[in-house]
Amino acid sequence: AACTNHVPVVTLLLRAGTDITTIDNNGRTPMQLAQAKLKILQRSTSTHAEMSKVKSEVSSVLDMMKVYLKKVLESRDTARSGNSEAYTQLIDSFSQRLNLHTSHSDLSNDLGNLLQSLGTLSLNAQE
Secondary structure (H helix, E strand, C coil): CHHHCCHHHHHHHHHCCCCCCCCCCCCCCHHHHHHHHHHHHHHCCCCHHHHHHHHHHHHHHHHHHHHHHHHHHHHCCHHHHCCHHHHHHHHHHHHHHHCCCCCHHHHHHHHHHHHHHHHCCCCCCCC
């Protein structure tokens, strides 16, 4: 599911107990997949009419990230859980602002800021 960018399926698999260290065919973790998907959405050119669809996709990716981070915290894997709370705070803050965006430009700028902030954090040495 991860290699096809099917975010809802990845989310369901995570909720069902999939091993959080599982990677896709390209060697990406769910967090890396989520960041890649957000970059694609950031770069998309959507009209005002398409904003609700883009926001829905972003929201779906954020949900997947939250489920993944919850699993990291539950795993008690100290190598991974160190920054997961900081990730969660960034994602929660962005989620609260998501519905306030009225243009793709606003959303794109905020996604850029989120991705930049996420890029400074690391769950483990591989990410």
